[in-house]
Amino acid sequence: MPRPVALITGPTSGLGEGFARRYAVDGFDLVLVARDKDRLECLAAELRDEAGAQVEVVPGDLADADDRGAVAERLRAGVQVLVNNAGFGTSGEFWSTEFEVLQSQLDVNVTAVMQLTHAALPAMLAAGSGTVLNVASVAGLLPGRGSTYSASKAWVVSFTEGLANGLAGTGVGVHALCPGFVHTEFHARAGIDMAGTASFLWLEVDDVVRETMADVSKGKVVIIPGLQYKALTTGGRMVPRNVVRTLTRVVGKGRGRT
Template structure:
């Protein structure tokens, strides 16, 4: 029997690498999508050697329309799992940031999620089985932690919830993963200073991946790993938004990021 296939975007580090390793261990073949060909090939070789997975490397910059189309074409031939993990944040303030960089951020965080999900769903529906995991963020649930990044993740959550409603009974699920601070390269790459962040707010990659797949198995649409973040997001829905903004300004460092 052929092994099921999982496509993961942004797999060369952090959560993407965690999902790649987990799905390879669980018996999936993989399609890995990222810009860094050298890191893609190193990960592909590692997963083949360790888990026996067949790994297809698909270099692409999801901020570029032609590359998004290339990845979408591969998805149109069918996968069982799509993890829309690629995304990035930036440091600095919105009004002084390079508009082209902000547009690239939305192209990766929003446009790519929409385009790749649109390509993946028809063959999943034809098979009556499939899962899309869209990596959002707690930032999309709590106001005040940056501007364009938080807005992009709020879009991902609303998009995923709307699709999940429409897909009921089809055998295909769409889920929004909303992690808090995870020990990855994300903040360093964005140039965001995380010194002084309380240790209780940090999550580990393997724990997030484990909690995500458990949430998928339970049919949860919005998945928030970590008890601390479940409490924060639940509380955020129960108190006035001006208080939530004040809290995230202190805890989440709402300034100095876009």
């Protein structure tokens, strides 16, 4: 029997790498999509050796329309799992950041999620099974320290919940993963200073992946790893929005990122 296939964007570090390793161990072949070809090839070699997976490498920048189109074309051929993990934040203020950077952020965080999901679903629906996992953020559920990043992740959550309603009963599951702060390269790449962030707010990649996979198997649509973040998001829904914004400014310093 052929092994099922999982396509994962942004797998060269952090959560993307964690999901790639987990799916390989679980018996999946992989299609890995990222900008850094050398890191892709290195990870692919490891997964072939350690898990016996067949790994297809697709170098590409999801901010580029042609590269997104190439990945979408691969998805139309059929995969069992799509993990829309690629995304990025930026430091600085919205009004002083180059517009091209902000547009690239939305192209990766929003447009790629929409385009790749649109390409993947027909084959999944025809098969009567499949999983789409969209990596959002707690920032999509609460007023964040930035504007465009939080808005992009709120879009991912809303998009996923709407799709979940439409896909009910089809055998295809769609899920929005909303992690808080995770020990990855994300903040360093964005140039965001996280010094002073309370230690209890940090999560580990392996823990997030393990909890996510368990919740996917239970059919949960919005997945929030970590008891601390479950408590924060529940509390955020119970108090007025202006109070949540004030707490964000005080605790999160409220500025310095888009």
